[in-house]
Amino acid sequence: xxxxxxxxxxxxxxxxxxxxxxxxxxxxxxxxxxxxxxxxxxxxxxxxxxxxxxxxxxxxxxxxxxxxxxxxxxxxxxxxxxxxxxxxxxxxxxxxxxxxxxxxxxxxxxxxxxxxxxxxxxxxxxxxxxxxxxxxxxxxxxxxxxxxxxxxxxxxxxxxxxxxxxxxxxxxxxxxxxxxxxxxxxxxxxxxxxxxxxxxxxxxxxxxxxxxxxxxxxxxxxxxxxxxxxxxxxxxxxxxxxxxxxxxxxxxxxxxxxxxxxxxxxxxxxxxxxxxxxxxxxxxxxxxxxxxxxxxxxxxxxxxxxxxxxxxxxxxx
Amino acid sequence: xxxxxxxxxxxxxxxxxxxxxxxxxxxxxxxxxxxxxxxxxxxxxxxxxxxxxxxxxxxxxxxxxxxxxxxxxxxxxxxxxxxxxxxxxxxxxxxxxxxxxxxxxxxxxxxxxxxxxxxxxxxxxxxxxxxxxxxxxxxxxxxxxxxxxxxxxxxxxxxxxxxxxxxxxxxxxxxxxxxxxxxxxxxxxxxxxxxxxxxxxxxxxxxxxxxxxxxxxxxxxxxxxxxxxxxxxxxxxxxxxxxxxxxxxxxxxxxxxxxxxxxxxxxxxxxxxxxxxxxxxxxxxxxxxxxxxxxxxxxxx
Numbered sequence: 204x205x206x207x208x209x210x211x212x213x214x215x216x217x218x219x220x221x222x223x224x225x226x227x228x229x230x231x232x233x234x235x236x237x238x239x240x241x242x243x244x245x246x247x248x249x250x251x252x253x254x255x256x257x258x259x260x261x262x263x264x265x266x267x268x269x270x271x272x273x274x275x276x277x278x279x280x281x282x283x284x285x286x287x288x289x290x291x292x293x294x295x296x297x298x299x300x301x302x303x304x305x306x307x308x309x310x311x312x313x314x315x316x317x318x319x320x321x322x323x324x325x326x327x328x329x330x331x332x333x334x335x336x337x338x339x340x341x342x343x344x345x346x347x348x349x350x351x352x353x354x355x356x357x358x359x360x361x362x363x364x365x366x367x368x369x370x371x372x373x374x375x376x377x378x379x380x381x382x383x384x385x386x387x388x389x390x391x392x393x394x395x396x397x398x399x400x401x402x403x404x405x406x407x408x409x410x411x412x413x414x415x416x417x418x419x420x421x422x423x424x425x426x427x428x429x430x431x432x433x434x435x436x437x438x439x440x441x442x443x444x445x446x447x448x449x450x451x452x453x454x455x456x457x458x459x460x461x462x463x464x465x466x467x468x469x470x471x472x473x474x475x476x477x478x479x480x481x482x483x484x485x486x487x488x489x490x491x492x493x494x495x496x497x498x499x500x501x502x503x504x505x506x507x508x509x510x511x512x513x514x515x516x517x518x519x520x
Numbered sequence: 521x522x523x524x525x526x527x528x529x530x531x532x533x534x535x536x537x538x539x540x541x542x543x544x545x546x547x548x549x550x551x552x553x554x555x556x557x558x559x560x561x562x563x564x565x566x567x568x569x570x571x572x573x574x575x576x577x578x579x580x581x582x583x584x585x586x587x588x589x590x591x592x593x594x595x596x597x598x599x600x601x602x603x604x605x606x607x608x609x610x611x612x613x614x615x616x617x618x619x620x621x622x623x624x625x626x627x628x629x630x631x632x633x634x635x636x637x638x639x640x641x642x643x644x645x646x647x648x649x650x651x652x653x654x655x656x657x658x659x660x661x662x663x664x665x666x667x668x669x670x671x672x673x674x675x676x677x678x679x680x681x682x683x684x685x686x687x688x689x690x691x692x693x694x695x696x697x698x699x700x701x702x703x704x705x706x707x708x709x710x711x712x713x714x715x716x717x718x719x720x721x722x723x724x725x726x727x728x729x730x731x732x733x734x735x736x737x738x739x740x741x742x743x744x745x746x747x748x749x750x751x752x753x754x755x756x757x758x759x760x761x762x763x764x765x766x767x768x769x770x771x772x773x774x775x776x777x778x779x780x781x782x783x784x785x786x787x788x789x790x791x792x793x794x795x796x797x798x799x800x801x802x803x804x805x806x807x808x809x810x811x812x813x814x815x816x817x818x819x820x821x
Contacts, residue, residue: 259621306806312620313555314805317760320753321798328795443753447628454625483644487636493629494611501618 214462221368225361233360235476240367241429243468246452247374247461248421253450254458254507255387256414257394258308259316262323263422263449265303268330268441270296270423271430275344276337278430285350285431289424296423297416304415308408323446330438343437350431363432370428374421375461381417382461390414394459455496457503466504525664527786528779533670533739535778536677540732541755542762542770543684544604544725550701550765551714551721553620557627558607559729560752561634566600566730567743568638574650585653593676596734597727604726605719607634631748639745646744649737673735680728681771688767697721701765754781757801763814772812777801 225233249263270292277283277291307318333340350357350366357366381387393400393407401407430436448471456467474492478485496504541563548556573592611630615623654672658665688694699707700717708714736751737743754777762773777797784796804812 253621307802310805310809313549313764314760314809314811316555317757318802318805321757321801324753325795325798328792332789332791443749451625451628454621458619458621484636484640486632487640490629490631490633490636494626494633497622497626497629498611498614501615501622503622 218372225364230360233364235473237360237363237367237432239468239472240364240371241425241432242449242452242472243371243465244367244374244425244428245422245449246456246464246468247371247378248418248425249449250418250453250458250461250464251378251381251390251414251421252418253453254460254464255382255390255394256411257390258411258415259312260319260415260418261316261450262319262321262326262446263418264441264443264445265319265323265326266296266300266419266422267426267429267445268326268438269299269419270426271436271441272330272338272344272426273423274427275347275430275436278347279344285348285427286352289427292427293420293424296426297420299423300415300419301412304412308411308415320443320446323441323443327438327441327443330441338438341438343435343440344430345435347430347434347436349434357431367428367432370424371465375465379461386410386413451493455493455503457505457507459507460503460505463503463505463507470504522663523786524783525662527782529664529666529670531779531782532775533673533778534782535758535775536673536681537732537735537739537774538751538755538758538778539771539774540677540680540728540735541751542759542774543681543767544729545756545759546762546764546767546770547697547721547725549759550767551697551704551718552612552616552623554612554623555627555756556612556725557624557752558611558630558634559725560748560750560755561631561638562600562604562607562726562748563729563733563736563751563755564638564743564745564748565603565634566596566733567737567747568642568647568733568745569596569599569730570734570737571647571649571743574653585655589653589672593731593734596730600730600733601723601727604722604729607726608718608722631752635745635748642745644745646742649741649743651741653738669739673739676731676735680731684724684728685767685771693717693720754797757797761801761804761811763811766811766813769811769813776812 221236224236228236245263245267248266249260252258252260252263273295274285274288274292277288278285283291303322307315310318330338330343331341338344352366357363389400389405389410392403393405393410397407429440433440452467452471453464455471456465457463475485475489478488481488500506541559544559544562545556548554548559570592573595607630611626612623615626654668656668658667659671660666688697696707696712696717697720699710699712700714704714707717732751733743736747755774758773758777759770760773761777762769762771764770777800780800781793781797785793788796808814
């Protein structure tokens with residue numbers, strides 16, 4: 204397929220352009236790209252739940268928060284190096300996701316949506332109220348150490364850029380593999396038609412729960428990176444608005460399409476930076492643009508298309 | 521005990537307001553299966569519009585409080601209803617055939633747009649309602665004093681809800697709305713103009729939401745441009761609690777949520793007020809996955 208080759212070449216060229224961009228951008232714009240990278244991680248993780256499994260989750264910031272606070276607590280209380288906390292953040296957020304999703308996973312779409320919104324709010328309120336005395340209340344946790352990689356301390360935005368986007372690259376690779384795996388195909392099937400999926404022997408409940416776990420765990424790891432970048436975290440970083448923003452990115456970019464989700468992140472997080480000049484009318488334009496984009500690209504900017512498997516004709520009679 | 525009744529009536533008043541807003545969510549959801557996230561901001565629009573009419577036109581001064589407030593409510597209702605219908609035409613109708621979540625994102629965009637329109641017009645600061653509209657008297661029942669404004673909230677919302685209930689149950693148009701909510705395609709085949717039904721729903725829902733905004737302004741005495749998010753979320757919770765798409769459900773859900781919040785804030789913890797409301801929602805949905813009055817909808821086979 205010549206088309207696929209061109210597409211791949213285009214992706215590689217864009218990735219290389221991104222990789223060298225810190226060399227000619229100033230610190231401010233590199234920092235913008237770092238935010239884009241973090242949101243890309245969050246959006247990619249939500250994409251597994253919302254785009255692939257089709258579960259309406261509008262409380263993704265809760266998992267982000269669990270990961271960030273786990274990392275921050277381990278680092279400030281026990282001196283665990285922040286990058287060592289990365290897998291622990293992922294595991295704790297993933298476990299939290301499973302415990303949370305287990306009783307509510309069977310709820311119909313919009314009921315699940317409001318439950319996840321509720322969980323997100325409960326977590327935020329719990330953080331503000333300094334639950335168990337570990338979250339530091341409204342002020343949050345500060346003094347989180349910078350990450351250290353092979354004895355090299357990461358400080359400047361340019362250095363963080365490679366840490367964050369390196370992690371994004373790994374995520375894209377893994378999630379693209381996941382999409383083509385048995386797991387990904389099962390999710391495709393159960394999203395389109397749960398009854399048919401169940402009839403084909405897919406344990407829908409188990410796969411939905413697994414999707415929730417993977418998405419939550421990845422958001423938790425994004426939280427760990429966020430904590431190490433900011434060195435201070437507080438409940439206001441994990442508000443309902445954050446969950447909504449991640450939700451918008453996934454749907455507007457193209458639910459289920461990894462390239463679409465990343466493009467969506469650039470548009471939603473990057474574009475408002477370009478409109479800084481409009482000052483207070485910035486969000487007004489943002490809302491207007493969202494409506495217009497959705498009306499003209501109803502399935503997102505890069506919609507998810509059914510895959511055509513090679514050698515399919517051999518399978519058909 | 522006095523404290524309890526005080527909190528109970530306060531909770532019922534807030535619950536009435538939630539119920540009014542929740543009706544807009546539930547009616548739109550009923551016919552379009554769309555969560556109209558911009559509904560909370562239409563509510564805010566009602567509150568600000570009421571403020572403008574009160575301060576610049578001095579309505580209550582010329583007509584006396586009762587007639588003035590009535591005219592005010594009608595004006596707010598009409599204007600917000602028109603905005604709602606316009607919103608449907610611009611932001612939702614083009615998306616009627618597309619995936620459901622696309623319309624949700626368009627609604628979120630509309631919400632941000634409306635909220636910032638209000639912010640650009642009125643500024644970001646908190647606005648205070650004039651305090652002299654209603655005489656500061658209270659009704660004493662067995663040691664419980666109920667302020668006049670609280671009674672006003674009860675009367676207005678119960679009247680509106682009663683009228684809506686009768687409209688939905690007794691009129692041809694109401695029947696058409698119920699039919700379109702059950703099965704849009706079948707309703708169309710029965711000769712119901714579904715587009716007209718949707719338009720009417722988008723007039724009634726935002727109209728009620730606008731009045732709710734006005735009531736919040738009168739009840740709390742202040743408004744800010746972001747309050748639509750909080751009230752919208754609470755009202756949507758109420759609609760889900762009662763069973764979304766179900767009109768009596770939204771009323772019941774709103775009242776229950778208001779009372780739970782008020783009592784939770786009074787007897788458990790003010791700081792955990794919102795968390796208690798959501799916790800109750802989650803527990804109820806685990807026990808009854810379609811809400812309190814929601815009917816079990818058969819899955820497609």
